[in-house]
Amino acid sequence: MSKPENRYQAIKWHRRGRVLTLEMCRPESFNAVDEILHEELSRVFRDADADPHSDVIIFTGNGQAFCAGGDVSWMQRAIDEPETFERTVTEAKQIVFSILDCEKPVICRINGHAMGLGCTMALFCDVTFMNETVKIGDPHVLMGMVAGDGAAVIWPALIGMAKAKEYLMTGDPLTAKEALDLGLINHVCAPDELDDTVKRFADRLANGPVKSIKWTKVSLNIHLKQVAHSVMDACLAYEALTNQSADHQEAVTAFREKRAPIYTGK
Template sequence: MSLFKDYRAILFNRRGRVLEVTLNRPDKLNATDAVLHTELARVFVDISNDPDSDVVVLTGAGRAFSAGGDVSWMQDAIDVPERFEQTVREAKQIVFGLIDCEKPIIAKLNGHATGLGATIALFCDVIFAAEHAKIGDPHVSIGFVAGDGGAVIWPQLIGYARAKEYLLTGDLMTATEAARIGLINHAVPADKLDGQVGAFADRLAAGATKAIRWTKMSINIGLRDLATSILDASLAYEAMSNGTPDHQEAVRAFAEKRVPLFGRSGGAA
């Protein structure tokens, strides 16, 4: 596992030709901080270059898949806006890393997937979730633009009308509802999740490897074109929202465990 020896916030395990990749900040519900974000920006390239795997299962340690961005990390970006330039660059690398990885990536949502966590899950190729898991992109609830991939992938999976409803409100939905409307593939009882994901991964691993890889890449041509045309603008909007009073208010309110009071970003700061 020499390719993966320097990772601090992601764990790796092999099961035959299946590579199991686990986001590993369980005490923070696998929320993304600077370390995990940087590792996510390169992990899918390393996975692509791994000679010992053909299929990837991506999951989270503990109770969640990923709870999005760590709020203390967000405050750092507010305090030192220049740091957000690196975040924007890495966000593009995460999305294109997922799109360009030839190996099929199965998302195993053992718990909630929100914000960037939802984006990462939805850019995977096949998505299984425990029925109790909730999925959503609540960027707007913290005064942030859903710019790190949500504006690309949600409309492609569930159409523009439904995507706008969820992205403009930040509402979460159950995995059962997500499967019903086509946002994910399967919602299963929690005690069946490992078995069903394992069986599907084994099925792909036993298949015609190159045919599977190149079929994925063919399907992703259109998705890559969309990401290329949308991400620069949506991430620029997200960077602009990083400096708004609404975003600072939301981050402060989260730290103080209260409801944020929005409404100042349209007028004087």
Template sequence: MSNSALQVEIADRVARVTINRPNALNSVNAELHTALSRVFVDLGERRDIGVIVLTGAGKAFCAGGDIEWMKEAVREPEGFEIVTWEAKRIVYSMLDCEIPIIGRINGDAVGLGATLALLCDITVMADHARIGDPHVRVGLNAADGGGFLWPQMIGFGKARELLLTGDLLSAAEAKQLGAIGNVSTADELDAKVEALVSKLKNGATKAIRWTKAGYTIPLRQLAHGHMDAGTAYECLTNLTQDHHEAVEAFASKRKPVFSGR
């Protein structure tokens, strides 16, 4: 399950999954995206694991899509079809995995990073971190799960604003709105996570697994109703001039000038 971009360590009934591109703020490239689409399927099949911890190496949890990967999708849009297929697998597999997933949100969780955080069953977020879905700021629609997850987590009122503006929330704001469950100082983050790990790995495994299987039913239904249309729209926005402009602007470290095309 491990590769250079995604590390998996299993010991004492705990699987620790680490997004491992710290020099790129754990932004998602093709290798990492493929690994994320498979890892929770592989872990979910096991019966020797009581809990999964998902986190990021270095300063960030996950900063969203890698800009070079976005450039490649602009140059070769047919390859984006694979990306959208994998995006569905990531969402479905995290919801289908009956093993509870704890999100150790050690830094910013942006775009797909925010989706990964929201898909975790329990979240502990460092108080300096931010979370949000700024797909629209790069000319893409929020198709990797954020479009249905944010309204479910925090309600439609604020979720619509955040999805349409791409604004990020502080950890305190995210907790207040219900997007994440716990906020901790960086120094206390591991202790808080490990206390939760201990409760789950030493709990009644089958009862815990099947409790998750039950409460995820509505989210799984929403996911299957949303993801096909969402990813189709993302394929379309990948072809727009506004997305191409945003990618070039990001690479040039300037503000994009959108034309609405």
């Protein structure tokens, strides 16, 4: 039987003792999510949770970025072939619930900018360490789309409904310090200290009482899963509607033409 890591093209698996690092690896596009990476993200946390050779997971990006969000070329293909967005919706739910269902603690190493889906995945991880020089945010609305991929679940849980509404309705990014002050992330690190800090924390968990740690996580995630089951279907349905909106097409076109979009509310 082949190793699970051999079934991935866009996510690299690295092992160090009982710590498994999952690294999104599309550095030429700042780890923007396309069809291949999205499908792999929908199953990688299940495979990692079942991996008998690890107790702790580090989730990160390769190169300068953590994850730039959705790949714009993929967005255009979804506009041109809207039936493909049905699969995207299914995978989006699998991404969120597989992170929540993963019993092993998931540490997020936010090495570079984390936007859109990248931001959502980072926030669903259990403990986050962020490079002090980068930003995090969810600009779905600025691309003419509903922030339906789990943001409506995790942002209010972390920073409260009022602030969540402000940042999700404006799409404004936050600096690492702003995110830390709001309670959106756990730790901010100097770039040259990020790796060692993450490794020390991962080793602390891996060398700790593994069962009690992971089942404490499971217990805490019950709250998040209840909310996710309540709202994810509706959020993704609204996102699917905006996939076919004129404003979304305008945002995609404007991005590719390197200009500001002109929204019409349609």
